[in-house]
Amino acid sequence: MSQSTSEALFKDKRLGFFLYLGVEATMFATLFATYIIYTPAPEGPAPESVYEARTVILASIFLLSSSGTLLVAESGLKDWTLWKIWTGIGITFLFGAIFMGLEVHEFYKYAHEGYTIGANNFLGSFYVLVGLHASHVLFGLCWMSLLMVQLKKNAIPRALFIEKHKIFNYYWHFVDVIWVLIIIIVYTPFLI
């Protein structure tokens, strides 16, 4: 065999997953376009009065640094240093969870102030876009907990765990890139 099974199949999966991320990117691109078209809305709440810098900055700090902590886990995968993998995933999970909490807090607060999804199209596109991103983070958290379970149980071959972990890494970094775009396109124009 010129190529080991795990190596070849990993490369298949990686290409497939990158293509899938392309699909996701197209969906987000469409939602960004939607947001740009409808913001600011001719009537109803204006983004300047809705957004609150503190939550956005806090959330960004946690989510963006979680991409960094995931790199620790990635470096642990190379030579299978368990403590690095555990630390990496653990902190990433924690930061992701804090981000999630801040998002829920943000949405809850806005809704309480009367800025609901149906108030106008600006808020509609805001909630759909940022909400879809948040649900990606939530999905990623579930994914991470499954990874941790498998690492703990040590029930799957190491090559497969590394494969699954790497695919997850791509996902998490992608979700982070989307968040950067959200900061740039959604929040910044109305917070400065």
Next chain:
Amino acid sequence: MQLPLVGDIPSDVIAAWVLSAVMGVVLFIFVMKKRKWPLIWEYMTTTHHRKIGTMYILVSIIFFFRAGMDALFIRMQLAVPNNDFWVFQGDKYNEVFTTHGTMMIFFVAMPFLIGLMNVAVPLQIGANDLAFPYLNAVSFWLFLAGGLIFNMSFFMNAAPNAGWTAYTPLSTDGFTSGPNNNYYIFGLQVSGLGTIMTAINMIVTIMRLRAPGLKMTRMPLFSWSTLITSLLILVAFPVLTTALFLLTFDRYYGTSFFVDDPVYYQHLFWIFGHPEVYILILPAFGIFSDVISNFAKKRVFGYTSMVIAIAIIGLLGFMVWAHHMFTVGLGAMANTFFAITTMMIAVPTGIKVFNWLFTIRRGVMRVTTPMLFSLGFIPTFVMGGVTGVMLAVAAADYQYHDSYFVVAHFHYTMVGGTILGVFAGIYYWYPKMTGKLLDEKLGKWHFWLFVIGFHLTFLPQHFAGLNGMPRRVFTYTTEDNVFGFNVISTAGAFLMGISMLFVIWNIYKTHKKTDNVGPDPWKGRTLEWTVASPAPEHPFEPMPKVTSIDPYWYGKKDNRELEVAESPRPSPIAVKTAQPILLAGTLMVLSIGFVYHWIWMQVMAGAGALLFLIWRFFTDERIEAYRKEEER
């Protein structure tokens, strides 16, 4: 019709229930008697590309009959002026043309082509299966689930009624508040997910699993068109998904994106919708290229230009969407831009047409059924292309827009292109699916009746349209001066319907009377004809080494066997699993929960779908394969 307990139900819905019940019982008895349960179970749990491809085609044929019946109802209603056929007037008519269009595009043409891709592409490129066999099964069952959701609407007397485009604001809850268009949304979302997964699968297969030596520049044209089509799907379908997602929010959660800005929906829909028609036609082009080259006994003329033409069509396909919106009022600049890009598409398409003609020229022709369909396609599609260029003239389009001229045009391209291509492909690759060769004589009957019926149906519609008959109207008066065209059209539609009965007869006769054929019944040129019919699992063991285009043909010509490649890459892992079908079932329940706003059902089925992901995570077939490798 007034029924006890359920109330007023139109009689066509009742007829459908009765007919389905009877057919269900007959089918059940047949399966019991013939003891086919193990076979059915085998197909329900398979991940093999040939079996999945066959199922795609089988289901498409069933949906084709169902959507074809809609077409016959439409033609019956329009046969004579001021007609009152059965129940198909007013909103009922809206439902019948909506289902006809949506079914034909999403649940007939697409899966037909995807089925043929499944069967033929891995065999053409020397792959032992698609890259992700499990995902392939998921794709198929999602497509079927979407189709069933969509079809269920009719049985629940709530068929979608806003046209296959579901234009807003008509499709928002302010105008169509019932479950009807919810069915449309969720049927398309579920099957669309399957389509996206298939596209990913095809691209990875083609990029990574080609036989050694089969460079991209030696790849058969059907595989090439599959690759480009899959790329189009990857960009186009997510836009539809997002548009329907936003529409869902409008209908369910109180936003008003498309109520305030209906044109935005039109943009999104056609940014998907125009690439979609190239998604439908490019694979057909690929089929014709392979078939014509095979039966003209010649290498395809201008191979490189064929590939470039497909790529350019694919690219231009994303730059023409607003030609569906010439009359919206986007302004002269926009209309001019989109008119010019649209006309530009005629250039690569023309190149392809001439290449087919030059392939035939001085070839040693064998006029078999697949070849006959290809020969019928060329003039038919050219006519559709010419009306396409006419429609691209933005100023003139103000006259053609939403008239029967448009209806005639897109049927000439979709039926005259895609469906003829699908038929050619089915006759051509039938041995690879089932091991048998379809009867040639009945096949030719099918061809002639279908093509004559086709032209009878759609040629007069050009003139009806030019005489001012609009689309989507359920009747007209004698003074409208379109009666003659319509009655001919109706007669032609029935001829097409009859021709399809020959397909059934043919399949029945072939399976009753004939034995399996050998690997190469058509004296083929490409790798799929080197493997047994029907294609076995892991057919390329040993793996052939490819040294030229049409490798099998040149091998036969020089009287040599294909070289064997040493140390080929590992094959994808096949599994037997019921997970995909159960997952699709769960998503179907989830969709029904959404259609009827049953939140408890949404929560339960949603949680169920997520549990599937966990289940899959722990039952990955790679666990075993990688472990073996570890132990070695």
